Amino acid sequence: MNSFSLRRAAGLLLAGSLSLTAVACSQADETGAAGGKVTISVNGQPPQTQPFERKVFDEDVAEFEAANPDIDIEPHEGFMDPKTFSAKLAGGQLEDVFYAYFTDPANLIARRQAADITDYVKDFPNYDAIRPELRDVFSKDGKVYGVPTANYSMGLLYNRALFTQAGLNPDQPPKTWDEVREAAKKITALGDGKVGFAEYSKNNQGGWHFTAWMYSVGGQVARQDGDKWVADFNNDKGREALQHLKDMRWTDNTMGEKQLLVIEDVQQMMGAGQLGMYLAAPDNVPTLVNQFKGDYANYGLTGIPDGEGTLIGGEGYMINPKASPEKIKAGLKWIQWKFLNPDRFEKNLQRYKEQGQPIGLPVPPVADVWTGDIAAKQSQLKESLATVPVANFQSYLDATPKGKIEPPNAQQVYAILDNVMQAVLTDRDADVSKLLADAEAKVNPVLAQVK
16 A cells, blocks of 8 residues: 555555546557657646646656657556556557556566566666665566555654653654553543544554554564465464554553544544554655644654564556557656656755645655665755754654565455454454454455465
């Protein structure tokens, strides 16, 4: 899941309208070239209801075409909808360059629904400087089928103001789940409806966050057993995660009486200054400010508790398997120039800053996908142009848990695991072991569908 703004969180269906305009069949279409030019269709253009983002995208298309007069970009709104993808590909309506969330590439590669670009990425500038675990999402058996352009990872978002009021040091946030539990007690003790820690449990978001808990303690939700996938949460790690959550809810009473929450509920609580902590990706912070009247100075973000692993999500671009070599080359040139161009870091940051967008958070307009000197350059620019208190989020950047992507058939798995989270948070007598065993019996048939 991309966080909910990226995915825009782990686990929601893809957003945006899709262009279903049929492409005329001609020799120029088949080769991608006409009159010395290559025309490529690309998706990911923001809708007109997002005027700033749409303006940036359209300006980039014009600038790219001016710098590359041999390439024409045909932009389409929307993203890649799994429900219509195969039909669009079969009908010749799929864009040459298409957007994919991190949960998509494995199935697309297995079905041969993305072009093998292994020979082409050899000429892709700075490809080797992209974080290897992100490149791996778009690779299989030594072959490359796409390029990551953005990512998020889960951390612990906390209210610095409430930490101070509760006698906690906001510059030393919790590093373990035990420390989260103790901090939640002190915040709840402030009274006046304050809630120490909140968690989701509806609309697949409960299963999504249970996955994050599992990763944080070194567990997983699914594993490969030979050539098939099986559930892997009905074990000590699963019981550890659920028991900790159950203890916070019922023994400590630090999670509030209102349950069956979704992300908007939790964000509203945090924006109103009533919540101490919740699991989140960095893109939650601008949402708290812009939609829920929060203040950047009041928030901090740190690494996920225990830090044995963290849920990552994100996005990238792949190429239509029917694309000609000319289109593949042009498509990769667009992807690199638009999304992965260190030479454009400063310009992108400046124009976002001019529009009052937050600079300094580990979120776009420049993707945190880099290693080495490029990552250092990006960090320096973001700090020098920052409009938010960068130090509040440094401990998140310093944390280095191993990133793990979502399980296969994530949304179906999450729907089942929602029930586990709901039971623990609404039933004082919930039997953790039975809940996990029952969920395992339901998840295994879902994973059996993965090919």
